[in-house]
Amino acid sequence: xxxxxxxxxxxxxxxxxxxxxxxxxxxxxxxxxxxxxxxxxxxxxxxxxxxxxxxxxxxxxxxxxx
Numbered sequence: 206x207x208x209x210x211x212x213x214x215x216x217x218x219x220x221x222x223x224x225x226x227x228x229x230x231x232x233x234x235x236x237x238x239x240x241x242x243x244x245x246x247x248x249x250x251x252x253x254x255x256x257x258x259x260x261x262x263x264x265x266x267x268x269x270x271x
Contacts, residue, residue, distance in 0.1 A: 211238060 212220070217234045221227070229237070 212241070217241075 214231065214234050217237050218229065221229050221234075221237060226233075
């Protein structure tokens with residue numbers, strides 16, 4: 206059973222076309238739906254007073270052995 210909040214493939218195709226993605230296959234649309242759901246989940250988890258530019262930088266260093 207589909208989630209009422211999950212966009213339909215037609216809605217996903219429309220959103221994708223807005224940014225130039227016009228040749229997506231159904232499996233791409235499923236991946237896009239999962240990505241959008243993850244984005245919404247992350248946005249809800251972020252503090253309301255936190256801006257995107259406030260995200261801490263992630264720094265990685267190779268070990269001396271590398």
